[in-house]
Amino acid sequence: MARNMTLLWGSGSPPCWRVMIALEEKKLQGYNSKLLSFDKEEHKSQEVFSINPRGQVPSFKHGDIIVNESYATCFYLESQFKSQGTKLIPESTEELNYFLKSAVFVCVCMNKILIFLFCPAAVIFYEYYVPEGERLDSALKRHKDALTSELKLWEEYLHNLGSGSNLAGKSFTLADVVIFPTVATLFRFGLSEKRYPKLAEYYALLRERPSIKASWPPHWLENTKGQDTLKDV
Template sequence: MSRKTRLQDIVLVMRRHEGPVSGTTLAETLGISLRTLYQDIAVLKAVGADIEHLPGTGYTLAPGVLLPALMLTDEQLDALSLGLVKVQDAEGPLAAPAAQLRDKVADALPDEQAQRLTGLKSDQGSAGLAAANPVSEGPWGSDRGEETATGELVFYTHPLSRGSIVHWMLEELGVAYRTVVLDYGTSMKAPDYLAINPMGKVPAIRHGDVVVTETAAICAYLADAFPQAGLAPPLALRGDYYRWLFFAAGPLETAVSLNGLLGVYPDERQQMKLGCGSLQAVADTLAGAVAGKRYIAGDAFSAADIYVGAHLSWGLQFGSIPWRPEFEAYCAGLNERPARQRSEAFLQQAMAQGA
């Protein structure tokens, strides 16, 4: 079941209850886990649904709540329109349903996109579509990159893990994905999951036949797999993007793990043998990278901001990263992003439930 379908079903189930409905009842009715329900409730609230949680009682939905209009990129809209046109032109048994579907989708779209959907003529064909709709320039320019990969996107995680970084990334992409929440020491070490990641750790993703582990690698892969989201710059502009994405994955993670988790403070000789050097050197270097900047790799938000920003926010919150005014200013801007707030709401809900 896609997230969009689940969101619609949650609203419908809540409408059928005159009073508050418990999370357990909602989850059982929809056939989903409580963690998935909490995540979906957070998404609904983030997009404006007036849902109130009454402790010990359940959830209530304000009258008249509607889901937001269908959100499609221009490329997705053109692909849908062209496909429906071709089915209509075939004059087979699906021609009439295709026309009906086109009208229904148009009704759910903003006026400008509805006109775009219904205005494409069958004689345009693929070449006409390309000519009529040139590649639009995003924050990085007109380099669209590789074609989007296909297949179901499955996200393996635990709320209290680095999976929260990938969760933020997925929310920024705005694509459909299925979440599989695993428990430490049990399902995370089960044979089915070890076939995905022999390390028995999360996060991991499976996209069609492609499996990717390691958080930074997942973020880099997703940015390339879904170029329409604009979360990676063109190749010619990826110097800082790659540099800081993997600086955080390498020196920053290593230094924080040594100092904050293990209480190990290498001396000068030992620092020479370590790629991270000292935590102070790492912090000073990263502070210089974000000083006076809204984004770490140019003028547009990217997957590098997700990875670096998540580590800095977490480190500042728990004291594992030395405080710098540059870090505080940089993270403040990132934390205002709706996708970040949705992923954070899921984390806070999971912590409140004792995950």
């Protein structure tokens, strides 16, 4: 079933990782998987452009169907394979209520989720992307302050859910598929577990999940030591 699927991806990319988690959860192992090097700019190759005109990953193809946005790909996999693997959108009234609440928090409020997804990258890669002569301490501080504000909201949200909870309650859902790679990236780059204990608890809860372990970024496995970019956030 998965043999007519192709995924072009990069190691450590949260958008790529969430698609890989969704594929694992839907029992769609065996797809055509090609790891591309960002350092070599392989994501700008003709192979990628033939699927994704933006030259970005993840680039996903199922038969003649192409879906290149990670959120859309995850929803596509769930809608096409509802009865297979994990039900990522719960059906029971109680669990669906939790899911919808988290979906509002995670997906509908796009301004907030974009802050949550963008701010870590803005802080982590500021020195990488901004030429030395153009860097401003005030800009980096602004990015860090925005990230800190957003992290506090997530701490409160997880605190209200209670210990041992996924984002939508007891069930693992698309909300977790979407958010976990970003949470993992935060801790990879030195986010303080003591300062954000609820996020740390959520991270520890999910990092042992089979789908997440199976799709763990290869270069993270090769080099288990992360960085300290976010230690002061």
